[in-house]
Amino acid sequence: AAPAATTDTSSSSATTAPAASGDEAASGDEAAKPYIPVISKGFQHQFWQAVKSGSEQAAADFNVDITFEGPESEAMVDKQYEMLQAAIAKNPAAICFAAVDSQAMIPLLEEAQTKGIPVIGFDSGVDSDIPLATAATDNIAAAALAADKMAELIGESGKVAVLVHDQTSRTGIDRRDGFVNEIEAKYPDIEIVNLDYGGGDQLKSTDLAKAVIQANPDLKGYFGANEGSIIGVLNAVNELGKEGEIVVIGYDSGKQQIDAIKGGVEAGAITQNPVGIGYKCVEAAVKAINGETLDKVIDTGFFWYDATNIDSDEIKPLLYE
């Protein structure tokens, strides 16, 4: 299920000047490999684990060393700041970075630039030109697609509820806004009755979604904006015996969601290409090390999937269990 990629053997050590000298004492015989820290926005969610596996895949393919880390929640802006700072201190060959805040990290990116460390963005961009390229999903457009699908499936009228993982993270905001704005703009007969935040905690999301469904017996649809949220919605629907009565639309994948879609409990979901995001950003970093010029935007794409295409060759590689 790894994304297709050509093994670029010419990518290795010659041009890794900044890292080479200091690196020897630290990592001994592996010092020859360029080192690329991947600073993510999280590490506990399955989505990030899929990104991680993609980046590891690329590391193997291009013969570089990577480390993957991210704060425990996307609220922890300062923790990510320190992670990025520590990464820069290690004088890496390049850095892959997904910012939890679009501005707060800019000074560090400037520092990296001064030190001649190329930066590749992934997942979400920063308000700066420094990243040579950004491999990302257009979350707003993706959530809008979810809204269109929702409207289609409920007949363009009725009540829907939205459960988002949190209210301050970029992905949370973009997916919420993408969905809500699309509904408000295009479907006047659809009413969004509840917009809640479950913190990505599956148990809390479950109890929360249950309360919302209880309070709205005529609810027609439920959108969950990330894996943890949709698991909550699915559990709630299941515990209340409302399977098939509510159109459930999700985001990302994961075993539970895949099973629900196959079983007809969930209508379908938006998937990004997490493995591809991880792969592409490391690939771009390697290219930057080698002095190649890069396209500013690497669109890794997003896709609607449901029971009909879930096993297709196009979708299957994008999903993780």
Added chain:
Amino acid sequence: MATQTGETAATSKRSFLRADAAQKLLAFSALIIIFIFFSLASPFFRTPDNVSSILVATAVNGVLALGVTFVIITAGIDLSVGTVMTLSAVMTGVAVTNRGLPIPVGIIVGLLTGTTAGLISGLMIARMKIPPFIATLGMMMIARGLSLVISDVKPIYFNDTPVFREIMMGSVVGALIPGLSVPNAVFILFGAALVAAFILGKTVLGRYAVAIGSNEEATRLSGVNVANWLTAVYALGGAFSGLAGVMIASRLNSAQPALGIGYELEAIAAVVIGGTSLSGGEGTILGTVIGALIISTLTNGLRILSVPQEWQMVITGVIVVLAVYIDIIRRRGK
């Protein structure tokens, strides 16, 4: 003089009983008031299904709070309950799904994991004399890290064992008495509460927990092996976390390795709202159950009313303080 003493003792007895009744009434009445308020505010709140939802939502936090009650009665604290719960869930997942062991074995593995973690905290506290706050803070971090390590940062699903999910969400009662399909979760919570009340009220462990919380030094001077009993209390608390771990795994049909942070404060809040004093020596299981119910009723009700979540935080904060304040005023009156 003889008469006077007899009199004083009797008076104190009576006022003691009265205060006790008042306490239960009071915590209960706070719950009732909240319940009535939401019932009036929304017709959807008071449906049997929603009431059942509230009870189910109380189950995990309630069971964690039961364990914490014992610890707090000894004048200790346990910050590790949430992540130990998660570690137990993960271990159950490893046993049932990865190793294919029978479900009862998986449950025992979960309970043992929690108990062991509690035992280690207890040993740090009782033997190494590390303050409970620090020992359990360390255990919190360790259990959290281990959950991720053991699960390889992936949820472990119980898809091969569909019956596992029935532990919480099935309804044994519903099978026996059709129409009364109360989920097992509710019975597990109340069953665990009964066991806890029995241990606290009728066994040596409960007695020594109160004694240690009341005056640890005096208890030691009375020849009680305080270190051992204190360790046992933390192990018992850990066992409840282990049970909560099995429960949450069953509820979510998976062991989610990143859960658990913040659960400790919610459990402690339930205990304290229930009238257990953080300085130790007193506390009731009934109070804790009511405290946990107050929290989950509040959360559910505010959701039903669609109160914005940032305001929900503020309201919950205010009510936690108020609930404790009312209890304090009551005691002062006494």
Added chain:
Amino acid sequence: MATQTGETAATSKRSFLRADAAQKLLAFSALIIIFIFFSLASPFFRTPDNVSSILVATAVNGVLALGVTFVIITAGIDLSVGTVMTLSAVMTGVAVTNRGLPIPVGIIVGLLTGTTAGLISGLMIARMKIPPFIATLGMMMIARGLSLVISDVKPIYFNDTPVFREIMMGSVVGALIPGLSVPNAVFILFGAALVAAFILGKTVLGRYAVAIGSNEEATRLSGVNVANWLTAVYALGGAFSGLAGVMIASRLNSAQPALGIGYELEAIAAVVIGGTSLSGGEGTILGTVIGALIISTLTNGLRILSVPQEWQMVITGVIVVLAVYIDIIRRRGK
């Protein structure tokens, strides 16, 4: 007999000094050992830039921990420092960015926000007699909700006032002595620590904080207005949280309204690792600073070594417990 007493007095005085020195040496030596270990393990660790990073990374938690030190010395606890910090940052952002007030006014607004929150916690604790754990747990939730409400759940950036960022990351020293460009953050931390040490050691507030922690009732019966002083201590703690709020806002060039959860435990851990007893009555500022340095050095070092994050949690948990244990053994010896 007089001679003997004199003699003993002298001995004890000396051994007292020795023990005191040993304590400082010991906390310090834990830090040194960690530092040496990482220096040997990675050449990137001991670069001046990274050492400066560590110091800067200590700044926010260190300042929070300073405030918590006073509270813990009174045998209290403050769980709200993290979210009060965030609320202060948000208020500074509102003042500077939304209202366009001058930066110094923004700083004062931040400090006052923190102080007010601390004052309210203090009043709940000292006047309403709500246990510190609950009062500050309530304040934690309230401040968290208010941060989101006030900021409208969006970060507030300081882009119109580029100099705001210089508060932390600029280098006044660097401007004066070229080549020594230590960021201001480091000086703010040590400046705040000096102020804290002065307040603790040389002023009435510090003395009464220790006395209250040692025996609150005896202090009250000595004619000290315990309620007022206790309130003042929480307000002082809040002021340090306010300062930390300004610092984190400057550091991130933005007020991030969802930050702050978990900071309270890290601050408390720094205080306790630094040798301050959770049962009150004793504690040093130097210890707290060293405790905060130990935590940030550990975090930084483990990252530099690219230890997997889940193992970082486990290792940090173990070291927090060990650091406190070493302190306990030392005291036992003494």
Added chain:
Amino acid sequence: MSDYLVKMQGIDKSFPGVRALDEARFDLRTGEVHALVGENGAGKSTLMKILSGIYRMDAGQIILKDNEVEIPSPRAAQDLGISMIHQEINLMNHLTLAQNVYIGREPRGVVRFMLDENKLNAQTKELFASMRLNLDPRTKAADLTVAKQQMVEIAKALSFNSQVLIMDEPTAALTEAEIDELFRIIRELRNKGVGIVYISHRLEELKQISDRITVMRDGRTIDTVDAQTCSIDQIISMMVGRTIFEAAPEIPEKPSQDIALEVRNLNRGDVIRDVSFQLKKGEILGFAGLMGAGRTEVARAVFGADPVDSGEFFVNGELVQIKSPKDAVAHGIGYLSEDRKRYGLALGMDVEENIALAGFSKFLGRLGTVNQTAIRDTATHYVDTLQIKTPSVEQRVRNLSGGNQQKVVIGKWLTADTEILIFDEPTRGIDVGAKSEIYHLLNDLAQQGKSIIMISSELPEILRMSHRIVVMCEGRITGELSSADATQEEIMRYATQRRVLVSANGEPTNDQGIEQNGVG
């Protein structure tokens, strides 16, 4: 062949900075009451704590019935038949009396871990009955007065049916009637062959109850003497290592007629009922009464420590508001509590910090900074004048002996420069030498024009020290006597003038009593 039940030899014990025991020795025969006396800090409690497994000795030997034994824990001591009543009350306030007495030895139910509460209560009731102690086993310990708590402690120690029973100042908090009862129990036990160690500072008790007396000084055993043949003066000189100047009844000089403090119609629930009295400048006003008469409650009320229902306070003739201890101190009133550990001292702090605590404003520079040198000088001054036995002013108060802790509290109030001092049981648990020092001190203070209220349960002390004596019973003032015509019998008559008795015997009621001995 055990003539001796216990023999302790060459016992050494050091605490940091203190050599508490220096080759101390002690022995106990079966069926004897062996008193252990010595100044505060002589090492009595430490020696007995070693015997009861609380401290480990550094060196030495304990022989129990011809066998050398190790006593590593209280539990081990209990198993060897040794139990101890501690100087401090050690009850679990949240537990009932029965639960307290049998803690660690609860009767079990059918299953081993289950408790049999009924059996527990029955057992305790029996035990109390054997001591003629009329208490409900189901009362919570917190609801008892100190005296009753002490009786429960004694009951607990007895319940072990030990071979060796150590009593560390058991009578310090007891009334005369309770002391008589205790002595009856002790004699009974002695006749059964139990060996009893009896620590007390009330030397007059020793002749009544003990067979032999061992005197300790500075951690060493000075001598063991026969109680009947040795005079109290001899014992005292052995204790202090010098003959102390035991002034015959020190009749203090007459106070002036200015009124320093007047309390009018003070009421608080059942415990203070319409209390009014006056305190003159330079006067020592004794408050007598039985345990629980309400003297402490009155003192705390005057000091603002507890809220009152009604009442007026006049200081130097002016009506003042006293709502908190801070107000009281501001009006020059100091209160020396009867329970110094709980209410008098910050045990974890230094001697000097405790001495400074009430008079802190004296040591403040501009900017609210603390003048440490001034604190040290003052503390050193009081350590010298009060002869506080401490290795240094930087010693933690926790590590001082009980008596020396008491002196630290006195030093604190002297530092605060208060004009009106309320001493609640100032000599409780204090050795004879220190006692006489405190008496001198009280006299000196009175002569300097300070006004003193002295609450004491020791009648000889009250009679000897006071200009006037107020007697309380059940929260009322039942009588007032001048020192000239007061006798122990007279005081006891007022002290037992209970409501019930008053009406039954048709004796003067409370109000008449006050009029009869009218104030002013």
